[in-house]
Amino acid sequence: MSGSKYAYVKSYETPDNLLPGTFIVVRLDGHAFHNLSQKHSFIRPNDERALQLMDNAARDVMDEFKDVVLAFGESDEYSFLFRKTTAVYKRRHAKILTTITSLFTSSYVFHWHRYFPETPLQYPPTFDGRIVLYPSAQEVRDYFAWRQVDAHINNLYNTTFWALVQQGGESTTQAHHTLKGTVSKTKHEILFSRFNINYNSLPERFRKGSVLVKEDTPVEGEVPEKAQSLDTRDLNNSKTSSQVVLHHCDIIKDDFWDARPFLLS
Numbered sequence: 207m208s209g210s211k212y213a214y215v216k217s218y219e220t221p222d223n224l225l226p227g228t229f230i231v232v233r234l235d236g237h238a239f240h241n242l243s244q245k246h247s248f249i250r251p252n253d254e255r256a257l258q259l260m261d262n263a264a265r266d267v268m269d270e271f272k273d274v275v276l277a278f279g280e281s282d283e284y285s286f287l288f289r290k291t292t293a294v295y296k297r298r299h300a301k302i303l304t305t306i307t308s309l310f311t312s313s314y315v316f317h318w319h320r321y322f323p324e325t326p327l328q329y330p331p332t333f334d335g336r337i338v339l340y341p342s343a344q345e346v347r348d349y350f351a352w353r354q355v356d357a358h359i360n361n362l363y364n365t366t367f368w369a370l371v372q373q374g375g376e377s378t379t380q381a382h383h384t385l386k387g388t389v390s391k392t393k394h395e396i397l398f399s400r401f402n403i404n405y406n407s408l409p410e411r412f413r414k415g416s417v418l419v420k421e422d423t424p425v426e427g428e429v430p431e432k433a434q435s436l437d438t439r440d441l442n443n444s445k446t447s448s449q450v451v452l453h454h455c456d457i458i459k460d461d462f463w464d465a466r467p468f469l470l471s
């Protein structure tokens with residue numbers, strides 16, 4: 207296979223293995239999705255179909271990459287966390303990043319029609335990707351907190367902006383002007399006093415983003431007839447299977463992480 211006189215060119219390839227014992231985070235972001243969302247008439251400020259399509263693509267990544275234990279998505283981006291000890295593709299940077307980016311992208315395209323049955327894709331969308339290594343649990347927690355705070359800030363802004371446009375009759379230029387320099391308290395007040403919208407009662411999906419976790423869940427196995435009564439069933443003995451579970455919850459406070467120590471071990 208590699209015995210020809212040309213094979214020496216292979217030695218020009220440079221190794222790119224990622225530092226062992228560090229947390230690998232992959233973040234993907236849609237390229238020019240502001241345009242894509244306009245061309246495909248996304249609902250403003252939040253098109254739920256588009257968010258679900260993103261969640262579905264992230265699920266496909268987690269099903270394929272067993273060592274991805276957590277993912278967080280908002281808008282046109284998704285972040286994936288690998289177990290610290292993963293040996294996936296010998297931790298080769300390019301191999302990991304390109305394979306995840308292309309799997310996510312092809313899943314997005316492949317399933318588009320299920321989420322947008324009336325809106326054919328007009329061109330092939332692309333995603334960029336990057337890998338960041340974090341040395342300890344603290345940076346990983348701060349990374350995900352950073353993305354969730356970003357989701358919140360963007361969503362509060364976008365929700366207020368589109369309320370001004372869609373219900374307040376402002377032009378987009380006027381709405382930009384109205385919101386320029388406002389703090390979050392002011393946006394809450396605009397939403398409530400002018401549009402009777404209580405921000406905190408908007409769907410959690412929009413306010414918190416999507417959190418996909420690989421969790422061990424008990425399987426309802428085939429219990430032998432004798433053991434079928436509840437009293438005799440040994441729950442500790444029941445099988446578990448790893449499943450990807452979708453939440454729209456807080457990942458900034460301790461509770462989420464305390465309940466799932468395996469994420470950072």
Ligand code: ATP
Nearest residue numbers: 236237238239240243248251252253256257281282
């Ligand atoms: P870049 O290529 O630099 O990432 P971009 O146009 O993708 O440019 P982003 O900052 O990534 O810019 O923002 C993504 C944009 O895509 C949002 O601002 C919004 O306009 C649009 N968008 C993405 N997802 C949704 C959604 N579910 N509903 C409505 N709009 C969305």
Ligand code: ATP
Nearest residue numbers: 207208294295296298300301302304305306308309
């Ligand atoms: P890896 O994920 O490591 O790249 P791989 O299975 O893709 O594994 P490659 O070394 O990339 O292995 O080789 C690609 C293989 O795909 C070829 O060996 C061949 O079996 C098959 N293949 C690709 N293109 C064609 C084609 N046009 N016709 C027939 N077989 C093909």
Ligand code: MG
Nearest residue numbers: 235236237334
């Ligand atoms: Mg970007």
Ligand code: MG
Nearest residue numbers: 235236237239
């Ligand atoms: Mg983008």
Ligand code: MG
Nearest residue numbers: 235281282283
């Ligand atoms: Mg983005």
Ligand code: MG
Nearest residue numbers: 301304305308
């Ligand atoms: Mg190949």
